[in-house]
Amino acid sequence: MKIRIKFQKQGNLKFIGHLDVMRTFQKLNRRAGIDIRYSGGFSPHQQMSFATPLGLGLTSSGEYVDFDMNSVPDKKTFLQMLNDVNVEEMRLLDACLLPDDAKNAMSLLAAADYTLTFREGHKIEEGFYEAFEAFLSKDSIPAVKKTKTGFREVDLKQQIRRAERRPEGLFLQLDTGSVSNCKPEFVMETFYETWGKDYDPFMFMINRDELYGEEEGKLKKLIEYGSDF
Amino acid sequence: MRKNALSDEILMAVEKPARYLGNEYNAYHKDFDEYPVKAVFCFPDVYEIGTANLGMQIIYEQFNENPEAMCDRVYSPWFDLDKVLREKKIPLFAVETQRPVRDFDLLLITLSYEMCYTNVLQILDLSQIPLLSKDRTEEDPIIFGGGACAYNPEPIADFFDVFYIGESETQYDQVIEVIKKAKKQGLTRLQTLEALADIEGLYIPAFYEAFYKEDGTIGSFLPVNPHAKEKVKKQAADMRKDLPYPHRPLVPYERGMMDRASLEVMRGCIRGCRFCQAGMIYRPQRNRDLDFLKQAAKDMLEATGYEEINLGSLSSSDYSELKDLLDFLVPYCEERKINIGIPSLRIDAFSLDVMSRIQDIKKTSLTFAPEAGSQRLRDIINKGLTEEEILEGARQAFSGGWNKVKLYFMLGQPMETDDDVSAIPVLADKIARVYYETVPKEMRQGKCQIQASTSFFVPKPMTPFQWAAMQSSDEFIRKAKLVKEGILSQLNRKSLIYHYHDDHQTELEGLLARGDRRVGKTILRAYEKGCIYDAWNEHLKYELWLQAMEETGVTFDFYNYREREEDEIFPWDFIDIGVTKGFMLKEWRKAKQGLTTPNCREHCSGCGAACYPGGVCYENKD
Ligand code: SF4
Numbered sequence: 130m131k132i133r134i135k136f137q138k139q140g141n142l143k144f145i146g147h148l149d150v151m152r153t154f155q156k157l158n159r160r161a162g163i164d165i166r167y168s169g170g171f172s173p174h175q176q177m178s179f180a181t182p183l184g185l186g187l188t189s190s191g192e193y194v195d196f197d198m199n200s201v202p203d204k205k206t207f208l209q210m211l212n213d214v215n216v217e218e219m220r221l222l223d224a225c226l227l228p229d230d231a232k233n234a235m236s237l238l239a240a241a242d243y244t245l246t247f248r249e250g251h252k253i254e255e256g257f258y259e260a261f262e263a264f265l266s267k268d269s270i271p272a273v274k275k276t277k278t279g280f281r282e283v284d285l286k287q288q289i290r291r292a293e294r295r296p297e298g299l300f301l302q303l304d305t306g307s308v309s310n311c312k313p314e315f316v317m318e319t320f321y322e323t324w325g326k327d328y329d330p331f332m333f334m335i336n337r338d339e340l341y342g343e344e345e346g347k348l349k350k351l352i353e354y355g356s357d358f
Numbered sequence: 359m360r361k362n363a364l365s366d367e368i369l370m371a372v373e374k375p376a377r378y379l380g381n382e383y384n385a386y387h388k389d390f391d392e393y394p395v396k397a398v399f400c401f402p403d404v405y406e407i408g409t410a411n412l413g414m415q416i417i418y419e420q421f422n423e424n425p426e427a428m429c430d431r432v433y434s435p436w437f438d439l440d441k442v443l444r445e446k447k448i449p450l451f452a453v454e455t456q457r458p459v460r461d462f463d464l465l466l467i468t469l470s471y472e473m474c475y476t477n478v479l480q481i482l483d484l485s486q487i488p489l490l491s492k493d494r495t496e497e498d499p500i501i502f503g504g505g506a507c508a509y510n511p512e513p514i515a516d517f518f519d520v521f522y523i524g525e526s527e528t529q530y531d532q533v534i535e536v537i538k539k540a541k542k543q544g545l546t547r548l549q550t551l552e553a554l555a556d557i558e559g560l561y562i563p564a565f566y567e568a569f570y571k572e573d574g575t576i577g578s579f580l581p582v583n584p585h586a587k588e589k590v591k592k593q594a595a596d597m598r599k600d601l602p603y604p605h606r607p608l609v610p611y612e613r614g615m616m617d618r619a620s621l622e623v624m625r626g627c628i629r630g631c632r633f634c635q636a637g638m639i640y641r642p643q644r645n646r647d648l649d650f651l652k653q654a655a656k657d658m659l660e661a662t663g664y665e666e667i668n669l670g671s672l673s674s675s676d677y678s679e680l681k682d683l684l685d686f687l688v689p690y691c692e693e694r695k696i697n698i699g700i701p702s703l704r705i706d707a708f709s710l711d712v713m714s715r716i717q718d719i720k721k722t723s724l725t726f727a728p729e730a731g732s733q734r735l736r737d738i739i740n741k742g743l744t745e746e747e748i749l750e751g752a753r754q755a756f757s758g759g760w761n762k763v764k765l766y767f768m769l770g771q772p773m774e775t776d777d778d779v780s781a782i783p784v785l786a787d788k789i790a791r792v793y794y795e796t797v798p799k800e801m802r803q804g805k806c807q808i809q810a811s812t813s814f815f816v817p818k819p820m821t822p823f824q825w826a827a828m829q830s831s832d833e834f835i836r837k838a839k840l841v842k843e844g845i846l847s848q849l850n851r852k853s854l855i856y857h858y859h860d861d862h863q864t865e866l867e868g869l870l871a872r873g874d875r876r877v878g879k880t881i882l883r884a885y886e887k888g889c890i891y892d893a894w895n896e897h898l899k900y901e902l903w904l905q906a907m908e909e910t911g912v913t914f915d916f917y918n919y920r921e922r923e924e925d926e927i928f929p930w931d932f933i934d935i936g937v938t939k940g941f942m943l944k945e946w947r948k949a950k951q952g953l954t955t956p957n958c959r960e961h962c963s964g965c966g967a968a969c970y971p972g973g974v975c976y977e978n979k980d
Contacts (some may be wrong), residue, residue, distance in 0.1 A: 145376055153611055156665075214663075216383055248366070
C-alpha cells in the first residue's frame with residue numbers, strides 16, 4: 130500500500146542536505162511506530178522514495194515522499210503519529226493513498242513552484258522587475274548549463290513556465306524532473322548576467338511551494354494523484 | 359524564532375553547517391533568562407565526536423533536569439569556521455541559544471583525551487575569555503574541567519578555575535546550588551571559588567602551590583587557601599541509585615561518529631590490567647540495575663528512532679546480568695530491526711552465540727586484545743588472557759563461520775624485550791593456522807584475515823605503571839618494524855595485516871598525560887604557534903610542539919623517558935581515587951617479578967576502592 134506525503138522543510142533545516150533528510154525520516158518513522166515496509170536482507174531498509182532533492186539553502190513547503198506501507202490508520206491519525214515526534218521545521222502537511230499501479234513521485238515530476246524573496250539587508254535593485262520582464266519577453270533565452278559530463282546549451286524560455294511579480298516577491302514556475310529540469314538559482318544567475326550586473330547568490334531566499342506532475346498538458350499537484358484515507 | 363549567531367552566508371560557506379545550529383531532535387532548548395544558573399557544556403573536539411560522548415549526554419541531562427539550571431552546548435568550531443570567527447571577531451556561541459559562551463555562568467569542559475588541550479584554548483580564545491584563570495574577571499564564566507584527564511589536571515591547571523574529579527552524578531546539583539546562592543548574594547569570583555572548594559571532589563588549582571627540587575621533581579604540593587583540602591577525593595556514583603541518564607538523547611541530523619543509542623551497563627572493571635588508567639580510576643566495578651537498563655534501552659530507542667544500540671563498558675562480559683539483559687534485548691531489537699553492538703566482549707561460547715544472533719558474521723570481525731604477544735609480558739601487565747584462550751576462542755569462532763580477526767597490542771610496555779615483540783606476529787600466525795586446521799577447504803570463503811594493530815604505550819598517571827619510563831619515538835618505530843618484518847616471515851603472511859599507531863602523537867600524549875604545572879606554558883606556546891586538533895593525526899603539527907617545548911624548557915627526557923623513583927611525589931598525588939598509591943606500588947613491584955594479581959571477583963586485593971559503596975567489593979557480602 131502506497132502513501133504519498135507532503136511535508137515542509139523550513140528554517141534551519143535548509144542547511145540539512147538530502148541524505149540527512151532521508152536519514153531523519155528513517156528515524157522519524159521508527160519513533161512514530163508506523164508500519165512501513167522493510168526490504169529483506171541482513172540490514173533491512175525502509176521502503177521510501179523522495180520526489181526530488183531540495184538544494185541546500187532553500188526552504189520548502191511542498192516536498193514529497195512516497196512510503197510503501199504494510200498497513201495504515203486513517204490519515205489524521207497517521208499524520209499525527211508522525212508530527213507528534215517530529216521537529217516543527219519538518220512538519221508533515223498532508224498525505225494521500227495512491228492506487229496500486231501509481232507511478233512514484235520522482236517519475237511523475239514535471240514542474241515546481243518557487244517564491245523568491247529579498248533577503249534581509251539586501252534591497253531590491255532599481256529596475257529589477259522591469260529588467261526581469263524584458264528578460265522573459267525575449268523569444269529565446271540561451272544559457273549554458275554545467276552538467277556532470279560538461280556543458281550543455283539550454284533555452285530557459287522553454288523551461289520557465291510562469292513568472293509573476295507578487296506582493297511577497299517573485300514567483301517562478303519551472304520545469305522539474307528527468308525530462309527537463311531548471312533551478313531557480315540558475316534562472317537568476319542567467320538573468321543577472323544578461324542584465325549586466327553582479328549576481329549575489331544570497332540576495333534571494335528561495336522557497337519551493339509545490340511540486341507537480343503533468344497529465345494531458347495540465348499540471349497536477351503530486352498530492353492530487355491519490356485519495357483520502 | 360531565535361536568530362542564528364551566524365549569517366546564512368557563513369553557514370552556507372562552512373562544511374556541515376548543522377554542527378552549529380543546535381536544532382537536533384530532543385534538544386532541551388531551555389530558556390536562558392528563566393533559570394538562575396546558566397551553564398554551557400563543551401566537548402573540545404568537532405561536533406560529531408562531541409555529540410557521541412556519553413559523559414556529555416549525562417551532564418547535559420543532569421543540568422537540564424535541575425529546576426534551577428539550564429544547559430546549552432558548544433563544540434570546537436572546525437578550521438573553516440575558526441577562521442571566520444577570528445576574522446570577523448564573532449564570539450563563539452552556544453548552539454541552542456546561539457548566545458555568546460561568555461554570557462553563561464559556567465563553562466564545563468569535558469577532557470576525554472590529552473590531545474584536546476589546545477582545543478580547550480581555542481574554545482576559550484574564540485569565546486573571548488582570558489586563557490589563564492588568573493586573568494579572568496567577575497564578568498567571565500567559571501571554567502570547569504572534568505573527565506578522564508582531570509585525574510592529572512596539572513598540565514592544564516593554569517587554564518581552569520575548577521576541576522571536578524570523578525563522575526558527574528554526585529556533585530553537580532550541589533554546584534548548581536552554590537552558584538545560585540553566590541549570584542543571589544553577589545559573591546565575588548574568589549568567594550564563589552572558595553565556596554566551591556568546600557564541595558568534595560572539586561579542585562581549585564589556584565588554591566595550591568607546587569615547589570620543585572633541584573632535580574626538577576616535586577618537593578611539595580600544598581594548599582595555600584584555607585578552603586582547599588590537602589587531598590581531593592574522587593567522586594564515584596552509587597550505581598544502584600536512580601541516576602540521571604539520557605533517556606531521550608539528542609538525534610543529530612548528520613551522521614555522527616556513533617549514530618546510535620549508548621547503554622552503559624556498568625562502570626569500572628574487575629580486571630586489574632596494570633597499564634590501564636580507566637581500569638584504576640573507575641574502580642570499583644559497579645553494575646547498573648537490570649530493570650533500569652531495560653527501561654533505558656526502550657526509552658532511548660523509542661525517543662530517537664536509532665537503528666542501533668551499543669552496550670558500553672570497559673569489559674561487558676563482566677556485567678553480572680549480561681545474559682538476562684540480552685535475553686530481553688535481542689528479541690526486542692530483532693522485532694524492530696535494530697542492531698546491537700557489544701564491543702569489549704570476551705570471546706567464548708556464550709559471546710559467540712550472542713554475536714551470531716545479532717551480527718552478520720560474514721561482515722564482522724572478532725576482536726581480541728592480548729595487548730602483548732608473549733605470555734611472559736601478558737603476566738607482567740596482568741592481562742588475564744592466555745594463548746590457549748585466544749586460540750580456543752578463535753577455533754570456535756572459525757567453526758561458527760567467522761573468518762576475520764582483529765588483534766590489539768601495545769608496544770613499549772615496561773620490561774618488554776625484543777622476544778616479546780617478535781611473539782606478536784607468531785601469535786597472529788598461530789591464529790591463522792587454527793583457521794586452516796579448523797575450516798575444511800571446501801567450506802572456506804577465501805583466506806582468513808588476521809589484522810594485528812599496535813599502539814605505543816603511555817605509562818599513565820594513577821596506574822601501577824606510573825613509575826615506568828616511556829620509550830622514545832625511535833624505539834617505538836624500531837619495534838614496529840620488528841613486528842612488520844616478523845609478519846612478513848610467517849607461513850600465513852598472506853592472511854596477516856599489520857597496522858601501527860602514530861608515534862609522534864603518542865610521545866606528546868605522554869608529555870601531556872604525565873606532566874606537571876610547568877607543562878602548561880608549553881601547551882599555551884603550542885597553541886599560540888597554531889596547534890589545534892592535535893588529536894587528528896593529519897592536523898598534528900609535531901614540529902611546532904617541539905619548538906614550544908624547547909622555548910619553554912620542557913623535555914621528553916624529564917617527563918617521558920625517566921623511570922620514576924618509588925618515593926617521587928607525582929603531580930597528581932593530591933587526588934585520592936580510592937585505589938591507594940601503596941597498592942599501585944605493590945602492583946609495580948609484582949610486575950617486575952612477573953607475578954599476576956587475581957581479578958576482583960576471584961579475590962579482593964584490598965586496593966582501597968572499597969571506600970565507595972555498591973560495587974564488586976561488596977558482592978556476595980550482603
Ligand atoms: S577493594 Fe578489592 S574488590 Fe574492591 S576494587 Fe579493590 S581489589 Fe577490587
